[in-house]
Amino acid sequence: MRWYGWLCLVVGLWGCEAKTSGVKIQFQASAVGAMSDGKPVGAFENRQGWKVTLEKAHFLFGPVVFYEGKPRVAWWRGLPRWGVAYADPGHVTVDNRKVLAEVREQYVLDLLKGEALDLGKRSGIEGTLESVELQLLPPAGGVIGALAEMEGVTFSAIGQAEKAGEIRKFHAKLTIPEGGTQRSVQGIEAEVPLSAAKVTTGRLEVRIFVDRLLGSVDFGELSEKGEGERYALNEKDGGIVQGIRSRYSYGVVWR
Amino acid sequence: MRDLRRFVWFVCGVCFVWGASACTGEDFAGKGTVALSLSGGEALREGFPHSESGTMRSFVDGWKLKFTKLLIVVGDVALVRPEKKDVAASWKGPLLVDMMAEAVQGGGTQGTLEFAEIKDVPALRLNVGFSVLPATAGIEKKYATEADASEMIAKGWSFLFEGTANKEGAGELKFRLGLPLHLRYSECSNGKDSTLGLAVESNKKTGALIYVHPIHLFWDSLGEGKSKLRFDAFAAVAGDDKLVVSDELATQDLTKLKGLNGERLKETDGALVYYDDNGLLPPDQLNLLAFFQFAVRDSIHFNGLGLCKSERIR
DSSP states (O other): OOOOHHHHHHHHHHHTOOOSSOOOOOOOOEEEEEETTSSSSTEEETSSEEEEEEEEEEEEEEOOEEEESSHHHHHHHTSOOOOOOOOTTTSOEETTTEEEEEEOOOOOEEESSSOOEEEEEEEOOEEEEEEEEOOOOOOTTBBOOGGGGTTTEEEEEEEEEETTTTEEEEEEEEEOOOOOTEEEEEEEEEEEEEEGGGGGEEEEEEEEEHHTTTTTOHHHHHHHGGGGGGEEEOOOHHHHHHHHOOOGGEEEEEO | OOHHHHHHHHHHHHHHHHHHHTTTHHHHHHHEEEEEEEEHHHHHHHHHHHTTTTTEOOOOOOOOOEEEEEEEEEEEEEEOTTTTOEEEEEEEEOOEETTTTTHHHHTTTTTTEEEEEEEEESSSSEEEEEEEOOOOOTOOEEOHHHOOOOOOHHTTTTTEEEEEEEEEEEEEEEEEEOOOOEEEEESOOOTTHHHHHEOOOOOOOEEEEEOOOOGGBBBBBBBSSOOOBHHHHHHTOOOTTTTTHHHTTTSBBBOOOOOSSBOBBBOSOBBOOOOOOOTOOOOGGBBBBHHHHHHHHTTEEEEEEEEOOEOOOO
């Protein structure tokens, strides 16, 4: 082969060089209902001074997207809805953040169970997990878990709240109203290095803080009564909507 | 064989010319001037209600509002090459300016103040960044009174919104809201053409406008969706002096908003009013001051309604 033949071969091979998007990893993921102060789940006092005791509480969540990079506040408003990436991690950036991994399914989580729900083995790429986006959608096809407990909504709970001797039994049942980014909790903060060496043991755990979901609810303002003479806590109450949509109601750790 | 050699030489020649032109783009592009300006648009000039792009912007709770002052401190403007991330040109400032001064609003520029020029800027597409930062001693002032400037310096404010609001049945009150925010805006999209950054033209003056969009200040949502303009929650924290100041906003609990009568703030149909913080406020900061600080941060745009990445430094 003449020199220009070799030149063409080299140039050709150079052009075809494989471009990797990062070191691929697989890791175990889970979700659990918890308290923001680490105490046992089930009873707590909220910011409005109500002592809340829960008998049942179920939460429907997913998809979940794990990002390297933090979201920028002013960048969100007015931009087209990005939605969930639905692409192979490592090939997608959203708002200049790299998608490290995803959970594409919807899961039902028993918030009071006290043990983690296994989300299975997830594929992703190496990086530092810095922010998480959690979708809060009504039940769709293929929900994993006890769908019947959800009563067709995103958050369902039964319990009572007590303040100054007044006891109010309640039944929470709601889906976040549609519109803009309402059904997406963006910018849940995290600081978890995900390296091939590290992820061989342990798991990435999404924590849903039950006390913060109900932290702003003033049970004294509930007026409608529903099944079993319990006060209805639904999407008309800004306190519960604020709690569910707050990025501070969720956490992500490696354990 | 001779034809093949000619072909190879031809290909090499094309590659050389192509490569050479690619390597010398910036040198041949020339230089231009970037004119930096500030504006608050119709919302600042007219207050509320006002018409913006054919849409009437008014408070759903019946308030009418006029601004008398909008003092802002801008500085650290940086024009950055997108690939190399290095600063191609800059203007340090900072400058403290009252955007409601007669010289700004009463001139022929419809409320737009050109405050600086950056010369010899490479005629390229550049990323735009700037800061809104606390006033400090010795700062350059434009149209700001000594009293206002002194208070802003003493309190480390970067913004001061002042004005009057009135509502039938509630009377008139004043507001004077100073904020000590230090904000950095970067990688701004261009509101004129929806591209990223600014295309600097050779041998010409290219405009770069920092746009304060006061409608954000009174929206009841920090997220996307159906935001409404409200003032009741602000008015409700005014003391007997009928003046709303920023510290008083911290007393308005977003989870239990109070109205003018001290009772829970309600819509006309009796439904409770809630502000949507878009999940951004920490549980211990669910108050109107923290919400207002985010709203003010969201109110800064570039070249019209272009959006920037923003970071709160302090």
